[in-house]
Amino acid sequence: MRILTTLGSLIVVSLPLLGTAVPAHAANTARSDQDCAQLLERWATDPKAAPKSVIDACKEQLAAIAPAAGPVDAPAERARTASLDPCSGPDAGDSVLCWGPWASLAPAAPAPMVTLNLPDVSIECDLLADQCVPSLILVESILPVASCTPGTPCGFATIVSGFSSTGEAEDTEFGSFRLAADGTDFSVAPKTGDLSGGDIDSLTMTTIVTPRPDGYNNMRSRGDQGDVISRLIARIEQDDDSEILLAADIWTHGTVANPQSGYFAWGNATSQAGLDTLNAGNVSVNYSGAMSVDNATIGAMTVNFGSNPNWTGAWTNPDYSFGAGGTLSGVNMISQPGQFTSNVIGTGNFVQGALVGEPGGAHGITHIIDVTLEGQGRIKDVGLLRDVVASSVIEP
Numbered sequence: 001m002r003i004l005t006t007l008g009s010l011i012v013v014s015l016p017l018l019g020t021a022v023p024a025h026a027a028n029t030a031r032s033d034q035d036c037a038q039l040l041e042r043w044a045t046d047p048k049a050a051p052k053s054v055i056d057a058c059k060e061q062l063a064a065i066a067p068a069a070g071p072v073d074a075p076a077e078r079a080r081t082a083s084l085d086p087c088s089g090p091d092a093g094d095s096v097l098c099w100g101p102w103a104s105l106a107p108a109a110p111a112p113m114v115t116l117n118l119p120d121v122s123i124e125c126d127l128l129a130d131q132c133v134p135s136l137i138l139v140e141s142i143l144p145v146a147s148c149t150p151g152t153p154c155g156f157a158t159i160v161s162g163f164s165s166t167g168e169a170e171d172t173e174f175g176s177f178r179l180a181a182d183g184t185d186f187s188v189a190p191k192t193g194d195l196s197g198g199d200i201d202s203l204t205m206t207t208i209v210t211p212r213p214d215g216y217n218n219m220r221s222r223g224d225q226g227d228v229i230s231r232l233i234a235r236i237e238q239d240d241d242s243e244i245l246l247a248a249d250i251w252t253h254g255t256v257a258n259p260q261s262g263y264f265a266w267g268n269a270t271s272q273a274g275l276d277t278l279n280a281g282n283v284s285v286n287y288s289g290a291m292s293v294d295n296a297t298i299g300a301m302t303v304n305f306g307s308n309p310n311w312t313g314a315w316t317n318p319d320y321s322f323g324a325g326g327t328l329s330g331v332n333m334i335s336q337p338g339q340f341t342s343n344v345i346g347t348g349n350f351v352q353g354a355l356v357g358e359p360g361g362a363h364g365i366t367h368i369i370d371v372t373l374e375g376q377g378r379i380k381d382v383g384l385l386r387d388v389v390a391s392s393v394i395e396p
Helices: 033-045 052-063 074-084 272-281
Strands: 002-006 121-125 136-138 153-161 173-179 186-190 206-211 217-225 228-238 244-255 259-268 284-290 298-304 310-317 320-329 332-335 350-357 363-373 377-389
Touching (some): 153 186, 153 350, 153 363, 153 377, 173 244, 186 244, 186 259, 259 363, 259 377, 284 363, 298 363, 298 377
Parallel strands (some): 259 350
Antiparallel strands (some): 002 121, 121 136, 153 259, 206 217, 217 228, 284 298, 298 310, 320 332, 350 363, 363 377
16 A cells, blocks of 8 residues: 655745855856856856856866776766756756756746645555555544544543533633543543643543433433532433443533533444445435534534545524535544535634444434634534434445
């Protein structure tokens, strides 16, 4: 396999000038071989760098250098000459340094391309395959919060200071969220900022679970130790052994004087076998559910599985709505800047998520949104969406 990395922006590197043009009265001044080589290199990009007589003298001086005694090693000699005069080597035709005096014979370098607003991705190809079919592999550095690994616990959370769990968008962080399968402890790993001072690890908690009519159960977990309190209020989905498969809503931890809190969405990331089943079926699966920070916002996403999986989504609130779309790499999804609706303005907008659960069972998407909407301002939220239209061709 080979990995070719495509960068989301192009960097133009300029070569600094080595000095100023040599005056005409210096034409006959003795120069070292190194000085002549540098002058020829500069002349290659700037024909006015020195008078023709100076350039000719340097060419003759370098050409007159006697080779070492003994048989000539042709490759070594070419390399030595190229090190003195970059336009005499075998790669001269490809060197921008050698275009100056022969601009009419070689095309000038094109103007710098505008910066492309693309995510950093890698393209993976099988060298033994008859045809290279690219597949996107998300580079960790472009994901706002750490990516998820198939078959392992995976969640996202908002983080604010205080007990309220809500705050202004500018004062809200995102982080990774981990939950014990029995709901007795959790941890939050902030991605940026200095609200937390490190990972937030709950106390061991006791849990109470009660049923509700929408397929979820209600879970209340609480732990106390001195003036430290840990708490969860969550809707959960469990398996037959009462282990939590999906969970979302409120977390709190800290002292009465210095608590932190927020909302979360969590599940077990879809296994590789589950992903293979979904992609082999070439199916489109719909997901829907309420967001947690503002549960008046309903998220709806469609994931198109197959050889080139992708997704689209819409978030609707009584006060606003917006849409987005993007790529799916393994269980991880990230938005593409060009696929936001026109009312998403400014830079830095994103939707990040992950597939959780298994096809045929408790299956959904945990995700976070950070968008600035025209006339509405910045919005940060986290949500759990469930599979609402499962395709009949999918077999567990």
